[in-house]
Amino acid sequence: MSRQETRTGAAIRLEALRFAYPGGARMRFDLALEAGDIVALMGPSGSGKSTLLNLIAGFEMPDAGRVLIGGQDVTGLAPAARPVSMVFQENNLFAHLTVAQNVGLGRSPSLRLCDADRAAVADALARTGLAGKEGRLPHALSGGERQRVALARVLVRKRPVLLLDEPFASLGPALRDEMLDLIAALHREQAMTILMATHAPRDAERLSRTLVFLEAGEVAGVGATRDFLSGGGPAAFARYLGAGGGAP
Numbered sequence: 001m002s003r004q005e006t007r008t009g010a011a012i013r014l015e016a017l018r019f020a021y022p023g024g025a026r027m028r029f030d031l032a033l034e035a036g037d038i039v040a041l042m043g044p045s046g047s048g049k050s051t052l053l054n055l056i057a058g059f060e061m062p063d064a065g066r067v068l069i070g071g072q073d074v075t076g077l078a079p080a081a082r083p084v085s086m087v088f089q090e091n092n093l094f095a096h097l098t099v100a101q102n103v104g105l106g107r108s109p110s111l112r113l114c115d116a117d118r119a120a121v122a123d124a125l126a127r128t129g130l131a132g133k134e135g136r137l138p139h140a141l142s143g144g145e146r147q148r149v150a151l152a153r154v155l156v157r158k159r160p161v162l163l164l165d166e167p168f169a170s171l172g173p174a175l176r177d178e179m180l181d182l183i184a185a186l187h188r189e190q191a192m193t194i195l196m197a198t199h200a201p202r203d204a205e206r207l208s209r210t211l212v213f214l215e216a217g218e219v220a221g222v223g224a225t226r227d228f229l230s231g232g233g234p235a236a237f238a239r240y241l242g243a244g245g246g247a248p
């Protein structure tokens with residue numbers, strides 16, 4: 001087992017994290033998430049959800065402040081060195097690599113796989129319903145199957161933190177529920193800390209325990225998802241849902 005492999009999640013702390021795109025508005029994030037929590041990240045378009053995830057993953061570097069994962073300061077680390085997996089809405093896969101190779105990348109970036117790695121890949125493909133499709137290229141899969149491949153890769157990576165950036169926004173409701181249930185099953189097994197950006201209250205309700213509400217580049221509320229969705233969140237959250245920001 002490599003040092004980053006784990007079956008337990010890691011706490012995430014963002015301490016006075018400041019960031020601005022060139023010419024863009026300033027953002028500032030302070031946040032503490034418990035190890036193993038499942039968190040929905042909601043907020044109006046442009047409120048900073050993707051930016052926050054990218055700062056945790058290391059795809060963006062802050063102007064000031066710190067990112068701590070499992071108590072370790074990872075602020076200066078490259079994405080590959082962070083104990084994090086991330087799944088985007090699309091383009092998670094390499095188009096020229098097969099399903100099995102795309103999943104195998106989660107074990108070895110050079111695809112030098114040992115027997116145990118190959119067994120882990122086969123197991124992850126079976127558990128995500130992809131057995132028999134190992135040799136296909138991504139273009140020969142449906143959108144839902146492509147996201148399953150991305151989740152299979154998460155399974156074999158076994159990182160303590162999983163970041164999901166609107167991963168199922170382009171899928172229909174039934175398929176979305178299936179994917180959310182798959183993530184819940186991965187969580188039961190690996191107990192990773194999950195942070196999922198979504199506009200869909202229904203998805204937040206189905207998967208998450210905790211809800212983080214962003215507004216204008218800041219954390220504007222944190223609480224139990226059920227409290228937020230039963231009207232206990234800040235007034236701005238109700239306005240966001242009312243304005244249709246939260247698609248079903």
Ligand SMILES: Nc1ncnc2c1ncn2[C@@H]1O[C@H](COP(=O)(O)OP(=O)(O)OP(=O)(O)O)[C@@H](O)[C@H]1O
Nearest residue numbers: 021022024043044045046047048049050051052197
């Ligand atoms: N690469 C970029 N360069 C410049 N500005 C950017 C870039 N990416 C995002 N922004 C701006 O930063 C702000 C936050 O964007 P971000 O994508 O994090 O919001 P979001 O909450 O994820 O939005 P959405 O719900 O629409 O995905 C927005 O004003 C956006 O226009």
